[in-house]
Amino acid sequence: MSREKYLIAIDLDGTLLTDDKKITPKTRDYLNKLHNNGHLIVIATGRPYRAALGFQQQLGVEGPLVTYNGSLTSHPYDPYFPTRTRKFDRFALHDLVNKIGFDALDNLMIETEHVIYLLREDEALNTFFWNDEERIIYGNPFLHLDEDPLALIFLFKNTDPAYKAEITKLVDSFPSLHIRFWHLEGYAELWIGESTKKDGLEYIANYYHFPQKRVIAFGDASNDKEMLAWAHYGVWMKNGVPSVEAYANMKTTEDNNNDGIVGVLQKLIK
Known part of the structure; x- marks a missing residue:
């Protein structure tokens, strides 16, 4: 060796x-x-x-x-x-999601060091991320979010390339925010510099x-x-x-x- x-x-x-x-x-x-x-x-x-x-x-x-x-x-x-x-500014995220609109989302997951927030129940996401049901709060996350999160995942209703480009442009208008679309239809995640x-x-x-x-x-x-x-x-x-x-x-x-x-x-x- x-x-x-x-x-x-x-x-x-x-x-x-x-x-x-x-x-x-x-x-x-x-x-x-x-x-x-x-x-x-x-x-x-x-x-x-x-x-x-x-x-x-x-x-x-x-x-x-x-x-x-x-x-x-x-x-x-x-x-x-x-x-x-490296955490997201929760106030910037709130602003971004409001501009996207909740009606454009099938789901939204935000995770802090202590809590998982899901817009709606999602067995696939819970299984993939090993989500602990005891730590999940369902509904609009921004009604409860009180600390900056580590992760944010979107599930968009619209998977058209032109719509993805529009969302990318919107995200890029926020300093240090970026979006990465998955190969799984509709899913995307935010990431920040460094x-x-x-x-x-x-x-x-x-x-x-x-x-x-x-x-x-x-x-x-x-x-x-x-x-x-x-x-x-x-x-x-x-x-x-x-x-x-x-x-x-x-x-x-x-x-x-x-x-x-x-x-x-x-x-x-x-």
Whole structure:
């Protein structure tokens, strides 16, 4: 095993996880072996902390987590690790949502460090984000929102490209706010400057004194672009979004259902 230790950042959906949201035994065992040999395994995801922690525990590794697409970088096992947060201005969000109009939304999810706000009940969102029913408040979130949130997700009724362009222009009119549309029809998420996975990963690299040349990152989707471009080894998944490949300098030969990340790591870490 290599004497040089690497910081290895891995996205969840479409990367570490198979299409049925599982970690294969081969991938789990290999990453656990790397962890035990001193490499730092970091999950970097758009999902919330609680979901990332669950998958980290399945891997049997201990390390920092980059969650909410970089809005929260934390370490569940190290109380001395300085948590990094980047939050939205709740008053700006209120203004933005009012300009969009609630009638344009099938749903809206806003999450703070303590509460999940959902405009309407949504089993799919609750399952994907591992939402705890005891922490959810349904209805207009701005009637109760009393702290700046970490994440905001829209489910738009209109999925026409021209409408998406109109929404993008509106969001861009707010300083530091940006919107990213998912491949899932209608879904979109907000993000702010310095709250990408790359920012969280760079923060971890600096804290643990990993030079950029020993950073490996795996991803498949548009929220991975900055991270893939920054890492010395930016690895695009074979099953990934085609437009994201340009931000990487390597790609897997196998997809997420066939241990794609393992083959690349075996070549890089010897």
